[in-house]
Amino acid sequence: MKNCMDKIEIIGLRGIPDIKENDDIAEIICRKADEQGVGLREGDVIVIASKIVSKAEGRLVRLDEVEPSPFAVKIGEDMHKTPELVELILRESRKIVKMKFRHLIVETKHGFVCANAGIDRSNVAGERNIVALLPENPDESAKRIREGIKRRKNIEVAVIISDTFGRAWRRGHVNFAIGISGMKPIKDYRGTRDIYGYTLRITQMAVADELAAAAELAMGKSDRIPVVIIRGYDYPRGDGSSKELIYPEEKDLFR
Amino acid sequence: MKNCMDKIEIIGLRGIPDIKENDDIAEIICRKADEQGVGLREGDVIVIASKIVSKAEGRLVRLDEVEPSPFAVKIGEDMHKTPELVELILRESRKIVKMKFRHLIVETKHGFVCANAGIDRSNVAGERNIVALLPENPDESAKRIREGIKRRKNIEVAVIISDTFGRAWRRGHVNFAIGISGMKPIKDYRGTRDIYGYTLRITQMAVADELAAAAELAMGKSDRIPVVIIRGYDYPRGDGSSKELIYPEEKDLFR
Numbered sequence: 001m002k003n004c005m006d007k008i009e010i011i012g013l014r015g016i017p018d019i020k021e022n023d024d025i026a027e028i029i030c031r032k033a034d035e036q037g038v039g040l041r042e043g044d045v046i047v048i049a050s051k052i053v054s055k056a057e058g059r060l061v062r063l064d065e066v067e068p069s070p071f072a073v074k075i076g077e078d079m080h081k082t083p084e085l086v087e088l089i090l091r092e093s094r095k096i097v098k099m100k101f102r103h104l105i106v107e108t109k110h111g112f113v114c115a116n117a118g119i120d121r122s123n124v125a126g127e128r129n130i131v132a133l134l135p136e137n138p139d140e141s142a143k144r145i146r147e148g149i150k151r152r153k154n155i156e157v158a159v160i161i162s163d164t165f166g167r168a169w170r171r172g173h174v175n176f177a178i179g180i181s182g183m184k185p186i187k188d189y190r191g192t193r194d195i196y197g198y199t200l201r202i203t204q205m206a207v208a209d210e211l212a213a214a215a216e217l218a219m220g221k222s223d224r225i226p227v228v229i230i231r232g233y234d235y236p237r238g239d240g241s242s243k244e245l246i247y248p249e250e251k252d253l254f255r
Numbered sequence: 256m257k258n259c260m261d262k263i264e265i266i267g268l269r270g271i272p273d274i275k276e277n278d279d280i281a282e283i284i285c286r287k288a289d290e291q292g293v294g295l296r297e298g299d300v301i302v303i304a305s306k307i308v309s310k311a312e313g314r315l316v317r318l319d320e321v322e323p324s325p326f327a328v329k330i331g332e333d334m335h336k337t338p339e340l341v342e343l344i345l346r347e348s349r350k351i352v353k354m355k356f357r358h359l360i361v362e363t364k365h366g367f368v369c370a371n372a373g374i375d376r377s378n379v380a381g382e383r384n385i386v387a388l389l390p391e392n393p394d395e396s397a398k399r400i401r402e403g404i405k406r407r408k409n410i411e412v413a414v415i416i417s418d419t420f421g422r423a424w425r426r427g428h429v430n431f432a433i434g435i436s437g438m439k440p441i442k443d444y445r446g447t448r449d450i451y452g453y454t455l456r457i458t459q460m461a462v463a464d465e466l467a468a469a470a471e472l473a474m475g476k477s478d479r480i481p482v483v484i485i486r487g488y489d490y491p492r493g494d495g496s497s498k499e500l501i502y503p504e505e506k507d508l509f510r
Contacts, residue, residue, distance in 0.1 A: 008473055010263040100508050113424040164460070168423040168509040169368040170500050172441045172461025174468070176425070186427045205419070205471065206427025213429070214469035216460065217488050218263055233472050245425050253355050254423040254509065 008232040011038050012218035012225040019226075021058040026148025029227055038229065042155040045235055046145070047215035049226035050163040050178060051120060053141045054132040061088060063129050079104060085119065085131065092117035092133060097255065108134065111246040112178060113255075114165050135161065138179025139241050146181040158183035158235055161242075162212035168254065175216035177208035177242055184240035185209070206245055207235060263487040266293050267473035267480040274481075276313040281403025284482055293484065297410040300490055301400070302470035304481035305418040305433055306375060308396045309387040316343060318384050334359060340374065340386065347372035347388060352510065363389065366501040367433060368510075369420050390416065393434025394496050401436040413438035413490055416497075417467035423509065430471035432463035432497055439495035440464070461500055462490060 013032045019025070025048065033040045040046070054060070068076065068083035072090055076083035079102045086104070093106035097113055108117045118134040135141045142159040149157055161179030166172075177185060185208035215228035249255050268287045274280065280303065288295045295301070309315070323331065323338035327345055331338035334357045341359070348361035352368055363372050373389040390396045397414040404412055416434030421427075432440060440463035470483035504510050 007267075008265040008469075010265065010469070012262075098508050101506070103508055105508065167461075169502055169507060170431070170461065170464065171502050172459045172464070172500060174461050174464050204427045206422075206425065206429050207472065209425065209427070209429050210468040210471050213465040214263075214265070214472060216465055217462065217469060217485075230472075245427060247424055247426050251356070252424060253353050253358055253360065 008214075008230060010214055010218045011036075011229040011231060013038075013227040013229065014225065016052070016224065016226055019052040019055040021056065021060075023056045024148065025052065025056050026145045026152065029145070030149060030152050032227070033229065040149060040153055040155060040157060040229070041231065043157070043231075043234075044155075045158045045160060045183070045211050045230040045233060046149070047160045047162050047175075047212055047228045047230060048142075048145065049219060050118070050134055050138065050161050051132055052226045053135045053138070053145075053161055053179075054120075057135055057141065059133040059135060060130050061133060063088075063131060075099070075104070085116070085121075088119055088131065088133065089117045092119065107255075110134070110138065110178070111243065112165075112176075114163075118163055118178075134163065135179065139181060139243070140179075142179040142181035156182065160208055160212055160215075162215060164216070175209075175212040175219075177206075177212045177245060180208050180240050180242045182237075182239075183208065184236040184238040185242060185245050186240075187236050208240075208242070208245065211235070263469075263485060265469055265473045266291075266484040266486060268293075268482040268484065269480065271307070271479065271481055274307040274310040276311065276315075278311045279403065280307065280311050281400045281407065284400070285404060285407050287482070288484065295404060295408055295410060295412060295484065296486065298412070298486075298489075299410075300413045300415060300438070300466050300485040300488060301404070302415045302417050302430075302467055302483045302485060303397075303400065304474060305373070305389055305393065305416050306387055307481045308390045308393070308400075308416055308434075309375075312390055312396065314388040314390060315385050316388060318343075318386060330354070330359070340371070340376075343374055343386065343388065344372045347374065362510075365389070365393065365433070366498065367420075367431075369418075373418055373433075389418065390434065394436060394498070395434075397434040397436035411437060415463055415467055415470075417470060419471070430464075430467040430474075432461075432467045432500060435463050435495050435497045437492075437494075438463065439491040439493040440497060440500050441495075442491050463495075463497070463500065466490070 063084040066084040068087040072087035073083045076086045095107040098105040138161040146159040164173045165176045187205045187207045189203040318339040321339040323342040327342035328338045331341045350362040353360040393416040401414040419428045420431045442460045442462045444458040
């Protein structure tokens with residue numbers, strides 16, 4: 001029975017502690033994987049919820065220490081949002097894509113199009129008043145964790161930093177990849193032929209986003225499983241970036 | 256070691272034959288799962304590429320038998336597309352959402368926003384001239400297959416019909432759920448509290464889309480693995496529809 005090639009495992013890591021600034025996430029992942037008896041293996045994909053990366057990198061902000069601009073105050077009033085939160089959203093953004101129905105969809109400094117610049121109020125130190133910003137450079141965060149794992153275990157893995165995004169046209173949120181290291185985010189089928197020899201036209205799968213989505217199934221939302229191992233997936237090796245998942249504006253149909 | 260709760264398996268079914276009109280997909284899935292030694296189990300999610308469902312339901316069309324309207328001819332010329340293909344796209348659509356850069360993004364009769372109404376030229380009977388339309392009613396297709404499995408195996412499973420979609424703002428395609436039976440497509444965290452007791456605001460995860468995305472990792476594109484079993488995921492039980500994944504236009508930020 002040689003079905004190992006077709007089986008992929010999604011393994012949630014239990015017992016990750018509440019992450020504090022300067023915690024070593026690579027060390028914690030290696031240790032928890034060992035404690036759980038699954039270990040880390042060459043070729044694993046490690047998907048990490050951005051929230052714990054933000055915490056380790058000190059990306060928490062107290063809302064009462066933020067001085068909202070007049071524009072933030074006005075938007076806050078119009079959209080029924082805390083002006084201090086709006087101020088932070090604007091600081092993390094380079095463009096407002098859509099303001100409608102109390103939703104503030106922006107393009108972040110990284111280039112991600114999402115609500116509220118990805119700023120999150122849940123699971124942050126137990127205080128409603130503290131929010132978590134996205135990591136400053138999620139690709140770099142992923143790289144540091146990947147290198148930390150390599151230093152400890154001498155194995156090559158891929159690391160994906162994920163966050164929960166809404167989508168145009170479709171209800172509900174899904175997990176996307178916002179930081180990547182040790183893999184290419186897109187699997188390119190261009191030039192390959194289908195089983196009839198016809199050259200495929202839909203050719204580029206955003207596998208990093210699909211891996212992030214798969215990982216979310218094991219994360220749940222309030223279950224304290226911010227790290228998931230995906231084992232047995234033959235990801236595209238190479239030195240990729242989450243930027244490859246973002247359309248440049250001049251090629252984007254919807255900006 | 257009680258980690259079975261946190262482990263989800265993605266199992267690609269090998270050896271699915273080329274599907275012909277009126278083939279019994281439920282029977283084929285049950286048989287191939289048994290042959291592979293994995294069987295089907297209560298609580299499995301079966302993700303099925305829409306293409307084989309279209310083939311079984313006779314949703315193939317010969318392009319040279321299509322009479323393009325003058326409008327389809329004009330769009331075809333402007334966008335460098337076969338006018339017969341444009342004609343079929345228009346017939347499958349109720350609205351054109353965007354025409355730009357040779358992309359024709361429509362709202363299908365089902366309500367899905369996607370390129371070319373989901374019409375696919377690859378892997379269809381070995382002929383460039385034959386295309387596959389999406390199933391007429393993918394929820395009904397999923398239900399028939401789920402009931403066929405239940406009849407044969409006396410187990411409850413969830414069935415998802417999936418297809419490959421592009422997204423706004425993000426490069427690359429991912430697999431989405433276009434037909435659902437035996438589960439709810441959205442996992443609702445509204446009212447649940449995070450680990451600090453703060454009520455969660457981002458609360459609705461589109462788990463059917465995440466399951467479809469996870470399945471694609473085992474499908475590949477030209478590998479003849481159109482059926483994937485996802486085992487060990489505690490999906491939201493109930494009688495759901497893919498329509499729940501579509502924003503009604505009046506609530507949509509981007510239509």
